Amino acid sequence: MALSLPLRRKPVAHTPPDFDGKRRRIVTTPEGLTLPFLLASRGARAGALMIDLTMIVGAMIGMTVILFHLADAAGINLDGGKDPAARAVQALGVLWIIALFLFRNAWFLFFELGPRGATPGKRMVGIRVAARGSAKGGARLTTEAVIARNLVRDIELFMPITFIISTWANDGDTDLASWAGAVWFLIFVLFPFFNRDRLRCGDLIAGTWVVEAPKRKLEQALSVSDAARGQSQTTGAQYRFSAEDLAVYGEFELQTLERVLRENREEAMRDVAQTICRKIGWSAGAGDERAFLEAYYAQLRARLETGMRFGKRKADKHTGASEN
């Protein structure tokens, strides 16, 4: 039970665990501000691609069906004849070939050049294309880069797929040919696994990468309620913590506490309140946990932020115990 408490951690780990550390890239903007970017996971990218391909195939089929109906209305007559109906069918044929070409080549181009930098599939999984940046500086995503990364998609994806499908359809030298196609395909599909930034070949040539596009709401400020001033509204109790009471925790615990308060779940708050009380030797009554925690949070944060302004930071409960 005690081990599952959010504030309990193994004393050996002195820095907060960073699960996304491998995916995090720091880019410096022209203003000199460092912005962290999270590289998109490979699964998310594969999912986005699947969604896009489904949409493209759907659009192609839809287009074909519509044109077929139009041609049917005009009277299908592909061989010979110079009557208007035959010409109309011909025009539809031209339209069809061009539409297929555009769906195959321009779908990704069109959407990735938009303000979101993402195809519908990428948007759904919450990722986008960005120019590869480094700590030295972030670059601008250019039109040329988007064109380059999508031209390469042709040999990565469409070529081997059509190759494999056509060998199956022709039923010719199936084994050898489809193995060759599969090997080709695998080389490109596995490419993102063999470099640090998870680039596919197109990314490599275009100087782009795919990052997560987070959207967050601005959460409520936590120190505006009465409870944050130490005054509980339910019981009217006044919570004031001494310097020793606040010295036991650091920034990591503060952020855990923040999460618990924002999630606002009764049990979690009760557990955390009990842990804190044990730690600082208080015995607060049950039923007023939120007010207690808000008061503790506000006062702990005030203390840590004051320290921060003077250049004295306390990462977690293990750091600088002797100084306090």
Add this chain to the structure above:
Amino acid sequence: MTTATAAPTIAQKIGGWFSKAPAQAVAAEHAALRSDRFRLERESEWKRLEAIVTQMEAGRLRRISDADLLALPALYRTAASSLSIARETSLDAALIAYLEALTQRAWFLVYGPRASLWSWFKRFLGGEWSASVRAMGTDILIALALMVAGTVAGWLLVESNPDWYYSLVSAGFADERVPGASREVLRGTLFGGQDQDGMSLFAASLFSNNAQVSILCFALGFAFGLPTMLLLIHNTALLGAMLWLYHGQGLLPDFVGWLSIHGTTELFAILLAGAAGLHIGRAMAFPGNASVLDAAAAAGRRTAQVMTGVVLMLIIAAVLEGFARQLVDNTPARFTVGGFMLVFWIGYFFAFRRGVRV
């Protein structure tokens, strides 16, 4: 009774899911913490920025007022400086995460693709395309040498042993144009196509096919350019074999005329696509002072422009092939059209210089 009292609360609840939470305008003085006061004083500007960014991301530029659009860079800088201050003074993790996400989104817009597709296209035609073609001069020479070598090799191979013809020219091309075909048959393939129907369909499928091949030529440059070279040589060897075939019946000038009408454009496009592939291959094999990744990226961006142009050229070539070739039915006129196109492209790429840097 109970239902009567319960109903409004349920309705309110459901309504609450769809309407936004009431914006809590909290005066900054109410905050106990100094960092929260800092935040409450500025959050209206962040929210304004967020609203603008959301509209822009959705592509609804018209809905944004001019004042907002003008304020965007300033609001972005405010958010950026707020973020760096918050990192130094505030321990509110949710706030910092919000500001990071907001700054990132605004950054993508402020430093996003600089131009609309249309204005990019105008700059592209107005000098950037020809400038990037000139920037890969060496690769064009190499690709040209390979194409000439391929043609000569094709000719020599077939000359030494006509059986080579069948392995070079795939069955689709070699309908009646095979070694041993009579002069009349070969002549028939060159002239008298006016009555053919379905030219537009033919042109469209030609374009689609050629464009796909040239994209392949470019994309294979990724493997250090080697497959690109092979593809260039193989395709021009086919050309050499055909040349030999028509030469045998004394139809060489007529064949070249027939070919030149669209071929000057099409072969030029293939030359550029091959050169683009080689350019990438060379940049990766010999990156110079830059890292391989940076060199590949720089080459990739330059050649992407060339490739857009290649697709355009292939559209023109397909139109010429589908219509002009069948309509212009004598060799001198065909040479005129083909020669004009060649002069036009060379002039456009190498003589047309504006002060554009690549």
